[in-house]
Amino acid sequence: MTREALYVRATAAVAVIGTAWCVAYLGAGIGAEATAYVFVPIGGALATASLHRLTRRDPFWRAVFVSLGLITFGYAWLAVDSLIHADEVRTRAMPTPAAAIAALGFLIAMGALARVPVAAAGATERWPMVLDRLIAFLGCAAVLWYIGLAPMLTARESLSHQATLLVGLGLLIAVGAATKASYIAGGPVDRVAIRFIAAAGGVPAAATAVLAVQFGLIASVPAQAVVLPLAPLLITLGVAAQTRADQGLRSPARVGVLLPYIAMILVDVPLIAVALGEPLRWPVRVALIAAVVVTGLVMVRLYLTARENARLLRNARAQEERLQYEVSHDGLTALANRALFRDRLAEALATSGQASVLLIDLDDFKTVNDLLGHGVGDHLLLSVADLLRSLVGGNGLPARVGGDEFAVLLTSDPETLAGRLLAAFSQPISEHRLLVQASIGIATATEGATVDSVLRDADVAMYTAKQQGKAGFVRYVDGLGEPVLAHMxxxxxxxxxxxxxxxxxxxxxxxxxxxxxxxxxxxxxxxxxxxxxxxxxxxxxxxxxxxxxxxxxxxxxxxxxxxxxxxxxxxxxxxxxxxxxxxxxxxxxxxxxxxxxxxxxxxxxxxxxxxxxxxxxxxxxxxxxxxxxxxxxxxxxxxxxxxxxxxxxxxxxxxxxxxxxxxxxxxxxxxxxxxxxxxxxxxxxxxxxxxxxxxxxxxxxxxxxxxxxxxxxxxxxxxxxxxxxxxxxxxxxxxxxxxxxxxxxxxxxxxxxxxx
Structure with missing residues (x-):
């Protein structure tokens, strides 16, 4: 049996013994009422001891160790005071120093919870997550105030101010820990352990509040003997959960998204109660104010969500346009690529049935790459692309359809452009002042022509131009492809x-x-x-x-x-x-x-x-x-x-x-x-x-x-x-x-x- 399991059993035994004593006392009057106050410090001491090993691994658990030690000391002071003044135990308030020490422990625990890291978020996600946590915290706190702490303050036989303060702090710890646990994704502190901390603060505090409202001062006996000892038991269960997480048994990390919505629903409880006729007393007004604040935060959250959705939509549209551009244009020259060229040629054939294609292949381009390097070759291709843009203008579509192969889709006279291209290539181009030659094939669509047939005819004409000595152009005519086909x-x-x-x-x-x-x-x-x-x-x-x-x-x-x-x-x-x-x-x-x-x-x-x-x-x-x-x-x-x-x-x-x-x-x-x-x-x-x-x-x-x-x-x-x-x-x-x-x-x- 592990050390953590022993502490769980020990604190469970304290809770069981306290419950058995409470039943015996309330049912048969066995023992003195002051005995009820000894179970909390005993369980607290055991829970504090169970935390000792975790204090060496993380600041959070060191803070919890100090916090629980102070709370245990405060309740031990209360137990000693109750045993000394056994005759006045029901009417005697918790000593102020003891209450202050315990309250300090609760505050330290709250500070430790606040410093637990949550899921990482970018700049656009940080404020929405903060709002979600604030909505969850205020919503849950408003409900606990309305159904737990407020009834204690207005009960006929209310507990002492010290007890009420500690119950309120316990509820705050419960709400804070529950909210924090919903937003932990990995990190040094386990989410399940934080949930046990939340339960340790919330379950005893809520149960004590209910008992106080229902039974008045007599509720101190079951509260001290039955309810409050549950807190040490839940703490040791949290320690065991953290130990399992450290051993690689951590539960999957999931950032909570439902808690803000649950809090929004719960915060409407006081509104419904008022609508059904509950008197508008000051505790109810506090709950209503909290509901209004939560509603305002929800509106801000919705505004941020709408703005973020609009931004995402703009980015998605821009990304779609960018992807569409990338799949239809050449990455080096920014000219249309083969796919876009084929689409535009198909459109031209479908609408007018008339189109001419120039297929341009740079002669001996491989020599440029081999002798001068691919960087120089890329600059040459960019210069050829710029030359095509300037010569074609708005009269056609230039494209890069292969490594050193370009094409132009025209509706005007293609031979004029071919001549202008060859004349331009007779002068040095690119920043390296290179002379380049090109072989150009021309094909004009005839009746019944398809995209593939036009491109094939242009390719045959270009290949024929190369066979005739390069640096020239050839227009496709019927039968031109037979020797080329034979060669292929x-x-x-x-x-x-x-x-x-x-x-x-x-x-x-x-x-x-x-x-x-x-x-x-x-x-x-x-x-x-x-x-x-x-x-x-x-x-x-x-x-x-x-x-x-x-x-x-x-x-x-x-x-x-x-x-x-x-x-x-x-x-x-x-x-x-x-x-x-x-x-x-x-x-x-x-x-x-x-x-x-x-x-x-x-x-x-x-x-x-x-x-x-x-x-x-x-x-x-x-x-x-x-x-x-x-x-x-x-x-x-x-x-x-x-x-x-x-x-x-x-x-x-x-x-x-x-x-x-x-x-x-x-x-x-x-x-x-x-x-x-x-x-x-x-x-x-x-x-x-x-x-x-x-x-x-x-x-x-x-x-x-x-x-x-x-x-x-x-x-x-x-x-x-x-x-x-x-x-x-x-x-x-x-x-x-x-x-x-x-x-x-x-x-x-x-x-x-x-x-x-």
Missing amino acids: QLGGELRRALDNNEFRVVYQPIMRLDGSRLFGVEALVRWHHPSRGVVGPAEFIPAAERTGLIVPLGRFVLRETCRQAASWLAEFGPDALHEAGLNVSARQLHDPDFVADVAAALAESGLPCERLVLEVTESAVLRGQQVSRALYDLDRMGIRLALDDFGTGESSLSLLRAFPAAIVKLDKSFVDGIEIDDGHPAAAGARQAVARAVIQLAHALGLDTVAEGIESPEQVATLRELGYTLGQGFHLAHPMPAAEVSRLLAHQQSATSRLP
Whole structure:
């Protein structure tokens, strides 16, 4: 049994013994009347002792401990005085010092209750909650005054002033504690414990008042022996409730909302009594005044509620408008978004059936983000949005429908606006003074057009503008979408082809020009379509780039090339094949996993790093920091990098200083006609001069060279005279399957073994 339970049983025993003694005294005259006064201080002492442990945890319980101790001391003084003056006990008033000490205890308890924290409230909730508590307190106090304390004051045999004062203070504690308990939500003091405190003050005080009115002075015996000992019992029950709460058994926190309404109903009791004919004596007038005050407070509360409801309604409307704006406008540019654009287009088609749509896609916007950062890209998008607003004005609806894709809904001539847009884009825009280009597709609604059909036509026109070289506009006409649709379908077929293993790797030999011996191979990919046969890379590589499928396709070619090259080295020896190369696109180099994919392919195959050559074009090298980091990481791994199509770009020479190249591949355009004397010797001489400059520069920088696109023995002879030792082209060898390369290596090995 817990310590708290023992105190509950002890105070309950005191109350039971007091009740039994009272029955014996009133029924059989057993004992002296002064004995009735000893039960309250005994129970009070036990209740005070039960509070000792709680005094270490919270100021409230320390105050209650002091309060109950003073009250107990006051009643103990009364008990001693009653035993000394047993003959005068019924007519003798409570000693004034004793009453003052007990009253001080009640006041301390009231102060402790006032400091108990209630539910947290914001600025808009604080005053309504204060009014609710005040309404509840005054309403309940008015009723207790009317039915309890006032009848005591006007009874024929009223109790002493001291007793009346203590009864009144007990009722005040009851009302204050009950009001406080209804507004406690969590915190250090448990609501159930506060309710027991309220009952400890209210139940004995109310019962004493009723007894005093009904039985006069003789009521002091049951009051002291039966009623007042209930207070210590209720205090110990409150201590037990607080202990359970501290152990995690706290009751759920709920802020009371019914108490003010109950108080409003109860405060009407004296009004009803007067209406039924009760004399308008001064205690009744006090209750009526309290009822008027409560009514006034209720009116103030209703006013605050109405004002708060109006504020909430305004906020709700503003929130609704804000949400409606957010769901219909782009968060960055504040233009209409795709959903609002579709709604307005649907309205235009439904009302007039006439509408034109411009679909605007910024060309190469991804490069801005990659090279300059997303912050610069966002500023550019904002500038484009401002430009659209100014050019469209009130003649249409501009919208942002994608990352770098905008649209305009018009009822006027769309081509005029498209021309003005392209002219505006020819000048630098945004705070970073950037030049931007755009591809624009135009579609005009025809009879029976739908939102989806108009947007699809505009998308086809925009895509066609990109295919025609970007920085222009195209108006949709019937049949325009067929090649675009075919290209899109090609992307879908590529995904299926990857899943069905329809791609094959072939290898074009790189030969020594001085003896046509195989030096290395360049891996090329071919698509073996189930119905169309072999599809060349010129047809499907652009679609793979556009769809992003170039990344998994390139990964397949990389792994197959490494595996096959390692197999040839194992079969024919380390001198049979010096390098195996493959082309790498800018899209692959942008992939953050590309370097890891290369390392994994080398590790899985066992191919030495220095035997792998990755060929990149000049345009790919210039695609930003991610590409540059990837190339330098590959170079540090020992992989050899080749600059493909060298000489065709604008920055070829400077690239050799900034790019970690090991090989330079002379572009086919400088090999074609390098040997021809057709009456235009200057043309052949220019090609030879470029070829000579390239090899001299490469030798100066310690780079190897390979001539591409060799198609005649005369070109071989000219290139050898210029100093080239390696080349590839149809004259030397066509791209061939791995089995033919194996036969070529076997023949070469056999020929070498027959040499003396």
